[in-house]
Amino acid sequence: MTMAPGFEKTPGWLDWYADPSRPRFRLPEGAVDAHCHVFGPGAEFPYAPERKYTPCDASKDQLFALRDHLGFARNIVVQATCHGTDNRAMLDALRASGGRARGVATVRPDVPDEELRELHEAGVRGVRFNFVKRLVDAAPRQDLLDLVGRIAPYGWHVVVYFEAADLPGLREFLLSVPAPLVVDHMGRPDTSEDPDGPEFEAFLDFMRARPDVWCKVTCPERLTVSGPPALDGERAAYRDVVPFARRVVGEFPDRVLWGTDWPHPNLVSHMPDDGLLVDFIPHIAPSPDLQHRLLVANPMRLYWPDAG
Numbered sequence: 001m002t003m004a005p006g007f008e009k010t011p012g013w014l015d016w017y018a019d020p021s022r023p024r025f026r027l028p029e030g031a032v033d034a035h036c037h038v039f040g041p042g043a044e045f046p047y048a049p050e051r052k053y054t055p056c057d058a059s060k061d062q063l064f065a066l067r068d069h070l071g072f073a074r075n076i077v078v079q080a081t082c083h084g085t086d087n088r089a090m091l092d093a094l095r096a097s098g099g100r101a102r103g104v105a106t107v108r109p110d111v112p113d114e115e116l117r118e119l120h121e122a123g124v125r126g127v128r129f130n131f132v133k134r135l136v137d138a139a140p141r142q143d144l145l146d147l148v149g150r151i152a153p154y155g156w157h158v159v160v161y162f163e164a165a166d167l168p169g170l171r172e173f174l175l176s177v178p179a180p181l182v183v184d185h186m187g188r189p190d191t192s193e194d195p196d197g198p199e200f201e202a203f204l205d206f207m208r209a210r211p212d213v214w215c216k217v218t219c220p221e222r223l224t225v226s227g228p229p230a231l232d233g234e235r236a237a238y239r240d241v242v243p244f245a246r247r248v249v250g251e252f253p254d255r256v257l258w259g260t261d262w263p264h265p266n267l268v269s270h271m272p273d274d275g276l277l278v279d280f281i282p283h284i285a286p287s288p289d290l291q292h293r294l295l296v297a298n299p300m301r302l303y304w305p306d307a308g
Contacts, residue, residue, distance in 0.1 A: 010053045014271040016263035020069065021275035025282050027071040028292050032299035034076045035184070035218050035259025038063055038093045048084030055082055058263035060093035066262055070278055076259065076303060078159065079106040079128060087119065094123040102303040104128050104159050109143035111150070120154045125303050126182065127151060131162040131170060141173055148179050157181065157302065163188040164199055171206055180212040182257070185219040186244060192225045195243040207252060214255040214302070217245040220280055221264065221272040237276050245284035253293050
């Protein structure tokens with residue numbers, strides 16, 4: 001993958017899969033890839049000086065080509081930590097999408113009012129709070145709560161990214177946030193543990209605590225312990241992650257989302273074939289009704305509520 005001068009990729013991190021297969025699973029009409037990113041290109045949208053990693057470039061045109069190849073109709077573009085609070089690359093993708101993309105931004109607590117208006121007009125519908133220590137330095141909690149007050153007039157939600165071991169220390173604070181919450185990647189459970197065990201049960205209890213806590217049943221390639229799948233006849237990839245995701249989809253069918261996480265930043269073990277990731281979906285949402293809720297009804301209700 002090409003890189004702008006001065007933006008060499010973090011050593012050991014893999015490039016995204018350049019030739020994904022076509023999924024065997026046919027996505028329902030209007031399906032939304034509810035978690036993906038754009039990176040740069042660095043020559044046009046430089047990476048943040050304070051970033052903790054440098055990815056390979058992954059442009060909006062490449063994202064939209066993947067959208068069409070896999071059979072999605074729309075995207076939710078989530079601001080990448082490598083761009084910090086400079087949302088220009090994400091906004092450029094939204095504006096180029098012809099209304100087929102919405103965004104999740106990262107902003108400073110003192111973000112100017114005019115910037116919030118600009119973000120909303122471009123299609124941003126949420127902000128992201130990242131608590132994964134290896135990726136970011138988390139902002140003070142009161143600053144985050146102050147920011148939630150700033151976004152309230154726009155009806156935005158808050159996307160939260162944390163790891164399972166950190167949930168006990170975050171639970172009370174997160175449940176105090178006066179906005180809908182969307183949890184990235186099932187709270188990153190340890191999939192070597194029992195999906196009916198106490199750690200994942202604690203996560204489900206967190207979701208049960210409020211009716212406006214949503215979950216992205218995403219990133220089996222990050223969560224798998226068994227490793228990358230063999231391309232067997234059934235393409236039944238990431239079997240160790242399936243029971244975790246099925247529990248969430250089964251209990252909260254109207255509060256789940258799914259996305260590719262393209263271009264899959266900071267992976268070192270293997271880079272997933274995005275076509276194979278799509279073929280993961282019917283294993284976690286086995287009926288057409290659950291698939292439609294996961295891929296169409298839920299993301300449309302959250303990001304395009306006026307679309308009908």
